Amino acid sequence: MLNEAVKPFEMIAGDVSLDLVNTLDFRFRESGAEELLGSYDDLLRFMTQSGLLSGAEAQGLDGVDAERGQVLEQVKELREALAGVLYAGVGGEEAVAAHVSLLEGYFKQASCRRRLMARGSRLVWSWEEVRGTVAAPLWLLAQAAADLMVSERIGQLRTCSADACRWLFLDTSKNHSRRWCDMKVCGNRMKARRFQARQMTAK
């Protein structure tokens, strides 16, 4: 059963692959980052919240534990390569070749898993065969990232101005003035962190 009581993910980025990168929270914090994808079930919650999988599809993915763990690790590997390329990009730097070739591998494999099918008078790429498998999150996320990374939209990439946060998002505001991941989310996150830190030192 997926635990619905857990705090939902903050999907503020405007693209699921950026929301994925943001699941390693406080990535640049001196005291260390916080992993929001602690388990495969967390990954499934992320997938349903993003709309890439339906609740029923997510509930159906109960493969053997080892395979779930492996898929989670691969999603994180994909995420970290994305993070490497994207943060290099916002810093005006060229991406590291190892990150690019890792992404190339995942992107190619993902596209191979689609099937071209006839729908009425049109052809569509279908993920039907992937959706029922434990690896569905990996391939759906890889394809979403592949679509974003080579699109015009990536020109709107920004990072949150809060030093500890630096979450990625697409700035779609009219005057390109978005500076924060989400004023409310980020402000509250920082407040919660400070409160927690105070509690820790008080103990």
Ligand SMILES: [Zn+2]
């Ligand atoms: Zn932020």
